[in-house]
Amino acid sequence: MLGASLALTCTRGAVTTTVNVKGSDTMVTLAQRWAEAFTAATPHTSVQVSGGGSGTGIVALINGTTDVCQASRRMNDKERLALRARTGSDPIELVVARDGLAIYVNTANPVDEISTTQLKDIYTGKLTNWRELGGPEATIIAYARENSSGTYVFFKEHLLDGADLAAGTQMIPGTAGVVNAVAHERGAIGFGGAAYAVGVKKLKVRRGAEGPAVSIDLSTIQSGQYPLARPLFFYLAKPATGKVKAFVDFASSKRGQAIVSGVGYFPVK
């Protein structure tokens, strides 16, 4: 609100430059905080942040309708080709924050840790009972995000090696919906941002069957020990100049990274 009103008053004196940021829903809150702080400190600038998902943002970048694309996943080859076909160059990729995908279970579930192999088996439908994970005799109810979300794509590519999720996996629009479902259902398991995990238990995750069980926190994510960590990106179609460069630099600055921690994600370094 502050940023918007400031931009408005500035238009009287000089031309206001607008920086468009579009993409991942996961990153909308983060980008908005950046935008507020940035516009408050930079006169004659407004930053417009919109969501829609990483895919939407990348398409907007390819079509040239946004300056900055925020994405919770890497651009794939098809998208890179499409961008190169339009601009003649590869996109510029910047890691601006890190996110850890937490694995949620119901607080009544006695299971405390899980391996990436077991996770894969659960979500591809091979593991169906908590007994096989040392838990009680209960069917595993698997929740996932809708297939339009970057979280879904990250999970599918990073953890399932591209395999399809079992047909019985319930698809919920929004991480808050997944958390709510897991909080209400004893046999449930779900995944999403660590910041959303209210009223549910976060499992420790082992890499492979043998790795150490690592809980999700700042140090394990930055060190790469936690198996389900992901970088959050800014993509640019061409080298940034002017206000766009100022905004992107601001996101990576010390102040920008402090904002990252403020909204529940993890700073890059």
Place this chain on the structure above:
Amino acid sequence: MAPSLRFPPPVTRLSLKRHTASTGPWFSWTVSTNGGTISRSLQSSLPSSTSSASADRLGTANGRLNLVPPPRWHGVAEVMLKLMAFSAIAAVALIFIFIAKEALPLLWSHEVHKEVTIGKMWTAQLWPGYDEASHVWQPVSDIPKFGVWPLIIGSLKVTFVAMLAGVPVAVGAALYVSQFAGPRLREIVKPAIEMLAAIPSVVLGFFALIVMATVLQDWFDLESRLNAVVAGVALSFAVIPVVFTISEEAFRAVPRSYVEASTALGAARWQTVVRVVLPAASPGIAAGVALGLGRAVGETMIVLMASGNAALANLDLLDSVRTIPATIAAELAEVVFGGGHYTVLFFLGAMLFTITGVVNFSGDLIIQRMKRKLGVAA
């Protein structure tokens, strides 16, 4: 009360009177309808013989009747009203054309055929990594899979539950309100039920997701919290007001004479209701059910929130389901413009549009036939 569907049928009477007065004969005529009465009178100084001259004087002679042409804006207003009516029709046509246009590349585009063909959508496929040929909806995948049967079965399951739960309640309530409730009670119950239609579907969905799902799971010890039953019951709240309103109208449209004749023959009230009123109103109920069905098939938000959206192709009502409208709503935001996935979603949209269009149209047709049969101008 006259047999009616909400309004009494229009009645038009024209009466013409000839008066004899010292100044000569003068006429007065009255057009009365149930919408109001218009009277005109005029005076003629001529005797009863008519000629072109007298006709002319009839119109303008002594100012008792002014045959002034209507002001021009009447015509303009009529044209504007016509435009409004036709713009709504044009909107329907244009929307359908747009949706169909986006779906058509499915038939001939080579680009789209690399990902999906109509044939692959409807038949079981042996996909890599699967043990047997199956119908799979996995549109975001290295090999996208667009088997539509899980979605169609999902839609049918939820709709079935919604109709099963909603129709008896709606028709029962309509029967009570129209046949048994006193006027004062009716004034309370009818608007209250129709208030259900005023609840935004996202609120119904939210309620189903947070409250109903938990309650039903606790009561019946269900394995899956979100399933076709939860979504269907929530959906029935959207269906009930539609079916109720039309059924109630149908019951009240049954001519009084039918009921009176039945009572005169010594039938008890219940006998009259079951043997006379119910059969007479049945086409109207059928129309209400058809319109409710259209509402249920097309409803998006409730099922998106309360069904769990797992694309399973089985007939178990306690499993999670993924419906066609929810699929479109969840996936369309993130598809590549003009790609295979985009085209398939528009194809599903066109299919849905056709189904709801046919269902609603047949509902309207039944209503019109019923009105004609009961001697009420439609």
